[in-house]
Amino acid sequence: RTVYVNGEYLPETEAKVSIFDRGFLMADGVYEVTTVLDGKLIDFDGHATRLARSLSELEMKEPVTKEELLSIHRKLVEENGVDEGLVYLQVTRGAADRDFAYPKDAEPTLVLFTQKKNAVNSPAAKTGISVISIPDIRWGRRDIKTVQLLYPSMGKMAAKAAGADDAWMVEDGFVTEGTSNNAYIVKDGVIITRNLSTHILHGITRAAVLRFAEVAQMKIEERPFTIEEAQNADEAFITSATSFVQPVVKIDDKAVGTGTVGPVASRLREIYLEESRKAAI
Numbered sequence: 504r505t506v507y508v509n510g511e512y513l514p515e516t517e518a519k520v521s522i523f524d525r526g527f528l529m530a531d532g533v534y535e536v537t538t539v540l541d542g543k544l545i546d547f548d549g550h551a552t553r554l555a556r557s558l559s560e561l562e563m564k565e566p567v568t569k570e571e572l573l574s575i576h577r578k579l580v581e582e583n584g585v586d587e588g589l590v591y592l593q594v595t596r597g598a599a600d601r602d603f604a605y606p607k608d609a610e611p612t613l614v615l616f617t618q619k620k621n622a623v624n625s626p627a628a629k630t631g632i633s634v635i636s637i638p639d640i641r642w643g644r645r646d647i648k649t650v651q652l653l654y655p656s657m658g659k660m661a662a663k664a665a666g667a668d669d670a671w672m673v674e675d676g677f678v679t680e681g682t683s684n685n686a687y688i689v690k691d692g693v694i695i696t697r698n699l700s701t702h703i704l705h706g707i708t709r710a711a712v713l714r715f716a717e718v719a720q721m722k723i724e725e726r727p728f729t730i731e732e733a734q735n736a737d738e739a740f741i742t743s744a745t746s747f748v749q750p751v752v753k754i755d756d757k758a759v760g761t762g763t764v765g766p767v768a769s770r771l772r773e774i775y776l777e778e779s780r781k782a783a784i
């Protein structure tokens with residue numbers, strides 16, 4: 504694979520980042536994952552805009568312009584022959600002597616690579632997934648997409664150990680989001696998902712799905728919900744750039760609705776895939 508590191512396109516085995524990089528030492532970095540379908544980027548603009556916001560919240564420089572970022576994405580997709588998969592992008596504050604205070608003169612590190620992956624024909628889209636609930640003990644700025652992903656990793660492992668696929672995190676009695684996705688339930692035809700705040704990541708797929716749902720004249724309520732409410736809902740699902748819309752059929756061993764993939768999640772997945780493919784660049 505060809506990867507990108509600070510202005511250079513290199514074979515992955517030759518790509519290097521300093522051991523003093525603050526991304527490595529302190530998780531002082533942010534990232535984005537953009538899905539590729541038919542060799543094109545889904546919602547590139549949304550991801551680039553959120554990246555700029557994450558960087559700004561952490562007082563980090565934008566390493567390249569949005570236009571340059573787009574051309575790097577496109578070049579890697581082409582060079583690596585990615586038809587379906589993703590582009591991963593990470594920006595860190597760069598290398599400096601270890602110190603908790605931000606260094607004044609560090610140059611940001613920008614790394615991008617691609618991964619091929621079959622996402623559209625995922626078996627889980629047909630069967631739905633099961634989730635367990637775990638306490639949300641992450642930090643308080645989940646709206647910034649940082650590379651501090653250890654707790655979500657632990658959550659995925661706890662889910663696997665319990666024979667489930669993923670975990671929904673709960674804070675003060677309410678679901679915040681999934682380990683790497685936003686969480687939704689459907690009751691009496693109303694789509695319910697937690698409102699945006701610093702408690703959750705502002706999913707790019709969430710924004711798109713809610714937009715498409717609105718166009719399709721579906722009812723939406725943006726508010727917190729509990730695990731109990733979710734277990735008693737008609738349907739549940741998650742969204743993320745790489746899973747699109749994925750039905751959730753079981754929560755903490757209790758079937759949601761009929762325990763099978765519901766019509767709202769199926770329809771939203773279809774609309775999302777169709778519309779995002781049309782708008783891909």
Ligand code: PMP
Nearest residue numbers: 683684685704706707708743744
């Ligand atoms: N929440 C969390 C915690 C995530 O890690 C992700 C995906 N990175 C999402 C939500 C979904 O965001 P997006 O739709 O932009 O992929």
